[in-house]
Amino acid sequence: MSLSQTEQQILASVPGLAIVSSTGTYAGAGLDLLTVENAGGQATIALQGAHVVSFTPRGGEDVMWISPNAQFAAGEAIRGGIPLCLPWFGPHPQDEDKPKHGFARNEIWTLVEASQPAADVTRVTLELRDNDATRALWPHAFVYRLAISVGKALHLDLAIEHKGNAPQLHSLALHTYFNVGKVTDAVITGLAGTTFIDTIPKDKPRHKQEGDVQLVGPTDRVYVDVPRTQHIKTPARSIKIDSADTHCAIVWNAWTNADKIADIGPGNYVGYLCVERGDAWEFSPTLQPGQVHHATMTLSVE
Numbered sequence: 001m002s003l004s005q006t007e008q009q010i011l012a013s014v015p016g017l018a019i020v021s022s023t024g025t026y027a028g029a030g031l032d033l034l035t036v037e038n039a040g041g042q043a044t045i046a047l048q049g050a051h052v053v054s055f056t057p058r059g060g061e062d063v064m065w066i067s068p069n070a071q072f073a074a075g076e077a078i079r080g081g082i083p084l085c086l087p088w089f090g091p092h093p094q095d096e097d098k099p100k101h102g103f104a105r106n107e108i109w110t111l112v113e114a115s116q117p118a119a120d121v122t123r124v125t126l127e128l129r130d131n132d133a134t135r136a137l138w139p140h141a142f143v144y145r146l147a148i149s150v151g152k153a154l155h156l157d158l159a160i161e162h163k164g165n166a167p168q169l170h171s172l173a174l175h176t177y178f179n180v181g182k183v184t185d186a187v188i189t190g191l192a193g194t195t196f197i198d199t200i201p202k203d204k205p206r207h208k209q210e211g212d213v214q215l216v217g218p219t220d221r222v223y224v225d226v227p228r229t230q231h232i233k234t235p236a237r238s239i240k241i242d243s244a245d246t247h248c249a250i251v252w253n254a255w256t257n258a259d260k261i262a263d264i265g266p267g268n269y270v271g272y273l274c275v276e277r278g279d280a281w282e283f284s285p286t287l288q289p290g291q292v293h294h295a296t297m298t299l300s301v302e
């Protein structure tokens with residue numbers, strides 16, 4: 001465990017919090033995982049990336065999908081759960097050599113707050129500040145905070161504080177991998193009639209979504225200007241995704257192309273469906289010096 005004394009005190013101040021190593025539970029060299037448990041539910045959060053890797057409402061099934069081949073290794077993005085794409089979503093707009101989806105998911109975040117406002121709600125806040133490694137990729141000062149409330153629902157509040165001295169374009173996503181059992185059985189409601197950018201063809205055409213979304217092959221789409229709520233309906237359950245302040249929903253499943261993605265592996269694409277809420281493309285925010293931009297999302301099972 002590599003927690004500072006302050007983090008250990010925060011951890012000890014709230015019941016139901018612990019730090020465990022990913023070794024044994026997940027493959028890889030071992031990362032510190034924060035476990036959160038209360039009367040409402042249970043979550044596991046990697047300090048690397050402030051990355052929620054599991055969320056299980058009491059009596060239910062894990063809402064998150066983690067690849068059976070996920071690696072829990074220093075500096076590597078974890079395949080599954082909720083990686084944070086920040087401060088850019090997708091390839092860097094000017095430099096494709098920079099890491100896809102930014103660097104927030106690869107950095108170690110610090111536990112800065114914990115509280116238990118009710119027997120069935122625990123709130124933890126993790127923070128990332130600019131450092132030598134981030135400034136080499138993104139020459140701007142910042143404070144990112146992710147407040148995670150765990151209970152019957154999972155609520156995320158990402159606060160992006162731009163501390164640079166000039167306006168700066170950002171883009172972001174809460175890149176959620178949902179555990180859907182069989183992707184072909186899953187239906188996404190709440191996107192009918194919206195416009196999506198199909199990011200697979202080179203010319204990135206735009207289409208109108210007719211009806212609900214059910215995947216039949218490789219899919220990589222950015223839905224823009226979407227309603228605040230979507231549902232993922234499977235034969236087993238209905239998962240509600242609610243985000244009042246983000247404007248996009250990214251729907252991704254690599255299908256059999258994932259057979260060649262080492263940390264997904266042959267046949268494993270069937271288990272997941274990404275529906276990511278965020279602000280990208282024309283909804284990418286330009287933050288003024290000192291501005292704090294929020295992206296919130298609540299996940300619950302109905």
Ligand SMILES: O=P(O)(O)OC[C@H]1O[C@@H](O)[C@H](O)[C@@H](O)[C@@H]1O
Pocket residue numbers: 077100101175220221250252276
């Ligand atoms: O493999 P990564 O970097 O985690 O990205 C996974 C996918 O993330 C999605 O959000 C993108 O739309 C896809 O294009 C991308 O392939």
